[in-house]
Amino acid sequence: MMNPVQPQACTILSVKKESVHEWTFRVATDAKPAHGQFMQLSIPMIGEAPISVSAQGEGWLEFTIRSVGKVTNVIFEKQAGDTLFLRGPYGKGWPVEQFKGKHLVVITGGTGLAPVRSMLNMLADDPDYVKSVHLISGFKNEEGIVFHNELEAWKEKFSTIYALDNDAKEGWRTGLVTTFVKEIPFDSFGGNYAVVVVGPPPMMKFTGLELMKNGVDAEKVWMSFERKMSCAVGKCGHCRIDEVYVCLDGPVFPYTVARDLVD
Amino acid sequence: MGFSLTPAQADAVLSALKQDYRVYAPKRFPKQGRYSDTDVIRYAEVERFSDIVWDVKSDYPAKEVITPIQQAIFYFTEDEYRASKAKTKPILILARPCDINAQHIQAKIYAGNGGYEDLYYKRVRDLVKFAMMECNGGDDTCFCVSMGSNRTDDYSLALKFSADGVQVQVTDDAFAPYFAGMAEADYAPAFVEENQLKVTVPDLDDKAVRLALKSHPMWKEFNSRCVSCGACTVACSTCTCFTTRDVIYGDNPEVGERRRVSASCQIAGFDQMAGQKEFRSTAGDRMRYKVLHKFHDYKARFGERHMCVGCGRCTHRCPELISISATVSKVSAAVEEIKASMAQQ
Numbered sequence A: 001m002m003n004p005v006q007p008q009a010c011t012i013l014s015v016k017k018e019s020v021h022e023w024t025f026r027v028a029t030d031a032k033p034a035h036g037q038f039m040q041l042s043i044p045m046i047g048e049a050p051i052s053v054s055a056q057g058e059g060w061l062e063f064t065i066r067s068v069g070k071v072t073n074v075i076f077e078k079q080a081g082d083t084l085f086l087r088g089p090y091g092k093g094w095p096v097e098q099f100k101g102k103h104l105v106v107i108t109g110g111t112g113l114a115p116v117r118s119m120l121n122m123l124a125d126d127p128d129y130v131k132s133v134h135l136i137s138g139f140k141n142e143e144g145i146v147f148h149n150e151l152e153a154w155k156e157k158f159s160t161i162y163a164l165d166n167d168a169k170e171g172w173r174t175g176l177v178t179t180f181v182k183e184i185p186f187d188s189f190g191g192n193y194a195v196v197v198v199g200p201p202p203m204m205k206f207t208g209l210e211l212m213k214n215g216v217d218a219e220k221v222w223m224s225f226e227r228k229m230s231c232a233v234g235k236c237g238h239c240r241i242d243e244v245y246v247c248l249d250g251p252v253f254p255y256t257v258a259r260d261l262v263d
Numbered sequence B: 001m002g003f004s005l006t007p008a009q010a011d012a013v014l015s016a017l018k019q020d021y022r023v024y025a026p027k028r029f030p031k032q033g034r035y036s037d038t039d040v041i042r043y044a045e046v047e048r049f050s051d052i053v054w055d056v057k058s059d060y061p062a063k064e065v066i067t068p069i070q071q072a073i074f075y076f077t078e079d080e081y082r083a084s085k086a087k088t089k090p091i092l093i094l095a096r097p098c099d100i101n102a103q104h105i106q107a108k109i110y111a112g113n114g115g116y117e118d119l120y121y122k123r124v125r126d127l128v129k130f131a132m133m134e135c136n137g138g139d140d141t142c143f144c145v146s147m148g149s150n151r152t153d154d155y156s157l158a159l160k161f162s163a164d165g166v167q168v169q170v171t172d173d174a175f176a177p178y179f180a181g182m183a184e185a186d187y188a189p190a191f192v193e194e195n196q197l198k199v200t201v202p203d204l205d206d207k208a209v210r211l212a213l214k215s216h217p218m219w220k221e222f223n224s225r226c227v228s229c230g231a232c233t234v235a236c237s238t239c240t241c242f243t244t245r246d247v248i249y250g251d252n253p254e255v256g257e258r259r260r261v262s263a264s265c266q267i268a269g270f271d272q273m274a275g276q277k278e279f280r281s282t283a284g285d286r287m288r289y290k291v292l293h294k295f296h297d298y299k300a301r302f303g304e305r306h307m308c309v310g311c312g313r314c315t316h317r318c319p320e321l322i323s324i325s326a327t328v329s330k331v332s333a334a335v336e337e338i339k340a341s342m343a344q345q
């Protein structure tokens, strides 16, 4: 019998410090996740944590992890050459096929950039996949900024607005991401667009409302959720909201579903 | 095929069955009950016919045989996860119709949801056959008829107990040899057709009504009444949730196990993510979450039927005397109120 929760030992290839509390771990694995899917990372004797795939290549995946507790703190003690256990990929990622040939708007808050990073890199490499990419990325402060190199590179490929919540930074804007939604030229898209939103729950809620205020079609908006998970395979019940399981039906949901879910 | 057995004959059959099956039934554990000097009745392997408690409902459900309150799922050393092994001897569970129906409900989650089959559930469930205990009517917390879980045809044996012994119907030929030479009898099981308690589950199909219900003040009552102990979940025939926990053996930090432990959505922290605020931070929020799962969400996902089988065990175990049937009635009243106010607008 197959065991869907069996972790596999994988070797850490490199560790990159994005910020003080957010590091990217590149791990050797043949897993081929879809953009926006997640894996369960495991440390024996400590536990497991669901983490989004933040980049992928031949024979490796990257995870950008924030150290916040038991498992993630111990992962931060690991170095290249050490072992990390993985299982997955799990869940439903971004409906990338549906974005083909459209104007794509991506709005992220903080490390919410991680679950869209692999898709953005794919779009940067394949500029004809979509008509255009408009990226709004907000961070709490300078220390919270992740993926510095990519943010720079994407400036050349996409229409970008980068912002800090309260602080000033050269070339950056100041304010919450919601403030900049009205600058996206939705009218010029002729209805041919899709919007992707990822960040902390309040950020997604208010961004959704702001998009609606700007006349955006709810059916064209997608969001990615984070909820407590223990199994990632629809068994433990921790991630359930109403009749939906975030680990199975999400983490990516159409806004028309996401907006009515009540925890 | 039917038989009538004296207690002595029933003991002989049980001994023979136990050669081939692990036989589980409700059993009395003296003085382990909720109040001093009360007993607790829960599922365990039975040795003798007289071990089987048939005259009253068990405090705890049959699910414990298949999904124990805790179990090791992996053993590990620093570089390996090895799945725990399970016993392979077949299992015979003596259970009332509500408990048998509850297994069909749990299977939708453990063996179906998302297309994933849980190894730890499946490998035990595949060994299980049921001996249905004809129910003598339950007690004043039961409402199986309202939930449509009073009947079942998933059994290899049907049993009707009395002080004089047991009548048996054999529906699975594999069990016929155990009864060879016993007095034949014309027995077919009867099912409970009416409970003292009747529950009408409100229609929650309308999304607007459901959303209004979630923010209805009725849930606030539980903030002061429910102590979030989770006793209702442990007693529930159909609750499936669990948490995964790693433990180290003694003082050797190199070896240990990954354990699966039952979890309750009624206990604070069930939805807590590191560094974030809880989504359901009050007992009322958590009650709303449980009640809607049992009486709407499960059915909305899996079709067919509601999750609750109406066994009444949660009502029976609650230290705060919170009754699930009374709660559903309050939901019905709230829904009526919501619909009336919507009609006025």
Ligand SMILES: Cc1cc2nc3c(=O)[nH]c(=O)nc-3n(C[C@H](O)[C@H](O)[C@H](O)COP(=O)(O)OP(=O)(O)OC[C@H]3O[C@@H](n4cnc5c(N)ncnc54)[C@H](O)[C@@H]3O)c2cc1C
Pocket: A038, A047, A048, A049, A050, A051, A052, A053, A063, A064, A065, A066, A067, A068, A069, A070, A071, A072, A073, A111, A114, A115, A225, A226, A227, A228, A229, A230, A251, B243, B244, B245, B273, B274, B275
């Ligand atoms: C789909 C998804 C994608 C995610 N992507 C990312 C990402 O890309 N990057 C990122 O940094 N984070 C991500 N997260 C969040 C991340 O999963 C959590 O931050 C992480 O699980 C925290 O784990 P921890 O062990 O470090 O924290 P803790 O909260 O200390 O521990 C969590 C673990 O310990 C257990 N636990 C917690 N409290 C107790 C207790 N009292 N008793 C027993 N056990 C307990 C939990 O069951 C769990 O296994 C994602 C979450 C989801 C759902």
Ligand code: SF4
Pocket: B232, B235, B236, B237, B238, B239, B294, B307, B308, B309, B310, B311, B312, B313, B314, B315, B324
């Ligand atoms: S919710 Fe209560 S009545 Fe319903 S199945 Fe669970 S324990 Fe039985």
Ligand code: SF4
Pocket: B225, B226, B227, B228, B229, B230, B231, B232, B233, B266, B317, B318, B319, B320, B321, B322
């Ligand atoms: S309803 Fe009763 S048994 Fe359940 S958590 Fe609340 S107080 Fe405990």
Ligand code: FES
Pocket: A228, A229, A230, A231, A232, A233, A234, A235, A236, A237, A238, A239, A240, A245, A246, A247, A248
């Ligand atoms: S994480 Fe266990 S059901 Fe979704």
